[in-house]
Amino acid sequence: MKKLLPRSVALGAVVLAVAGCSAATPGPGTAVPTPSASSSAAAAPTTGWELNTKGGAERIKAAGLPVLNMEGAAEHFHAHLDVFVDGRPVAVPANIGFSFSATGQPDGISALHTHDESGIIHIEAPVVGDTYTLGQLLTEWGVLDGAEKPGTAHSGASDWSVVVNGAKQDGPVRDVVLKAHDEVVLLHGTAPDPLPTAFNFPAGV
Template sequence: MRRPAVLLIALLAALVLAGACSSGSKGSSKSESTTSEAPTSSIPPAAQPAQGALPWAAPANPMELAAQASLTPETAESLQFHVHAHLDVFLNGTAQLVPGGIGIDITNPGVHTFGSGDQAQYGGITTPCDKPCISPLHTHGPDGILHTESKTPTPNKLGQFFTEWGVKLDATCVGGYCKPDTSVLIYVNGKKFTGDPTTIELADKTEIAVVIGSLPSSIPSKAPF
């Protein structure tokens, strides 16, 4: 007479256990956190491309490239609309230089140079240049800060900055590093971005990370200012 009761108890216990397992599996399928991400062995290091390899220097024709980016250079900085985004570029886990002088004609006598080499900073235009010498989107120094200094409150886009830099950027490639041969990931404020990276708005205090190849120890989630 006890066997049916024993079987019923065993069946109920099995159902409870199955429910607990099901609940646990649902709880583990959360959206991935990207504010801090350890290197993943499944993402191999990026190989050296035949063209467009890092480092990417500031180009020698900044005013021409600014025009290609649909930006209108000025003879001095205009601060009516003044915001800053921040860009990090990583190659196989190592931070890369975002140079100063992008979007600035550093050969113009009206543009002052502070420091030298990779650490040089450019600007300090106290007297307007004799011709357009600075784009409303530019970098002063090698700190990754993307300055928008404009007469009109028009947000710029990441694609415009890469055009000024002379570096290819689209949904597949950054520079000479292209999917699927190389992992190219974009993060905005610590969250993975899967759309067209050229459309990312350079709003104030936006943190953008371009991650090529294997991952760094962590992904920046906030601009460092």
Template structure:
């Protein structure tokens, strides 16, 4: 076997290992994407659900009485439907009705939740949560235990799998996923929420710009 052929096969093996380790690959963005029709159910926007701790358990997460910062990472999530941003609500994974959870109002009428000190008398916060509506997904845990995007969507009570986001499903609607600006091919529920990762879910027509990096 010639030297060039050996080198080519080696490159193919390396490429396959990279793809398998990432759970997806990066491909080009389609030029013409149709507008997504509003589904009969499961249409955006999706509010924060009223049963956060129950959904945290469903996601396999154990809620605590306060935030632990031994393992503290942030990923960022953008969702677009037909080019328009969909808010990621504040308070996902947090029992905002617990008296120990502080509320911080903003001038635009939104609120942030957290700053739990002293601790709640009973579990009130999942290690995976949102404090505000910035799209930052916080993992604050007593031990290193990386979470995945599917767990967050379970807490949000929004369907996420290789076919659908909420009520928007392929092939009727275009659903594209990007990680750090590159197309992700695979089940988005498997995306690891590592620190400063930028995730964009694009449904229907494209926004003017696909986010490529964690916001600063």
């Protein structure tokens, strides 16, 4: 047991540092959308939208963000993202904004990240006052102008529209600033009916 304890303690420290916000952090599927909104969790299609865990650190840096060894505590808020292609929902993957070791273990995290497929975006920053954008999240995800392979998931962001809290946004979709409890809908082609305009965040989130 004495030989295993240091390894267990070290592993526990890594998990605590990068695996979740707090006791109030929702697990997969616990975030419930409003009746007018569709959840990202039960979404399709998935081809081309999967998260490639390789290169996570490089994508975080490409988004202009540092790779941290734990979640920041100076500022903490959440937004929600729904993605639709021709009216069909696309799952927002877990672990966007994480870096992984060669063995597939998480070894770093961005202030901007996801923990599950609920579509909830976590902003847990080490300093107060920085802005975080949809474009940074898409770069960490590796889609829409941050792509490694062809397909709709990797087409230019200029082909997309974005709606925030029910209001269509002018200007580039990548420039949308993420704010607390925003419902962000990223659209390509036909919009879903009804269009999500709000999200019912779990208590404490």
